Amino acid sequence: MQGKEKRSVKQVLQDLKAEIRSSQNTLIIVVGVGKIRNCACFVSSSGKVFRRRFFFTIIIDGFNNPMRQTKFYQNKAKVPHTLFGMEPSSYYWIHLYEYLELREKRVVTVFPLAVNRNRETINVSKDKSDPKDA
Numbered sequence: 001m002q003g004k005e006k007r008s009v010k011q012v013l014q015d016l017k018a019e020i021r022s023s024q025n026t027l028i029i030v031v032g033v034g035k036i037r038n039c040a041c042f043v044s045s046s047g048k049v050f051r052r053r054f055f056f057t058i059i060i061d062g063f064n065n066p067m068r069q070t071k072f073y074q075n076k077a078k079v080p081h082t083l084f085g086m087e088p089s090s091y092y093w094i095h096l097y098e099y100l101e102l103r104e105k106r107v108v109t110v111f112p113l114a115v116n117r118n119r120e121t122i123n124v125s126k127d128k129s130d131p132k133d134a
Contacts, residue, residue, distance in 0.1 A: 016083075016108070020045045025079045029070055031086040033093040034058075040066050042073050050077070058092065063099045085110055 007015075020026050026045040031038050037057050042050040050073045056062040070082055084100050086093050088109045100107045 013108075020083065026081040026083055027070065027074050027077060027079045029066065029082060029084045031066075031084065031096065033086050033089050033096065035090075035092055037062070038066075038096065040069070042069065044077050044079060048077070058095065060099070063096060067103070082106065083108065087111075 020028070024044070024046045027050075028043045028045060030041045030043065032040075035058075037055050040054040040056065041052050042054065044050065051069070054066060054069055056065040074080070074082065082105060084105055084107045086096065086107070086109055088094075088097075093109070097107055097109070
């Protein structure tokens with residue numbers, strides 16, 4: 001790697017976090033991965049929620065649905081960039097992750113403990129569901 005410095009994963013994630021917080025041009029799609037269906041939430045990097053619950057199936061036709069919604073909200077908010085986030089629960093997330101990677105989308109996985117802690121700060125109840133995780 002001539003001319004390029006090696007960065008740690010932590011540095012890459014910190015840079016990504018700073019980039020998203022400093023700009024208003026990213027649509028964030030958070031996916032709660034499930035066994036039978038997934039639930040997505042569409043939010044702008046400025047914090048505006050476009051759609052809180054968007055359910056789609058775990059088959060290839062189902063994966064195309066959030067892509068259409070992503071295009072719609074990108075045009076609506078006039079944002080050029082997207083970032084997909086998901087919790088790598090069991091093995092159900094792998095197909096969606098690979099689908100997005102093949103389409104050259106930016107995808108990050110969120111550590112399950114972080115999702116759990118976030119749920120605790122937002123809602124004190126212990127019930128868990130994919131829409132709440134998204």
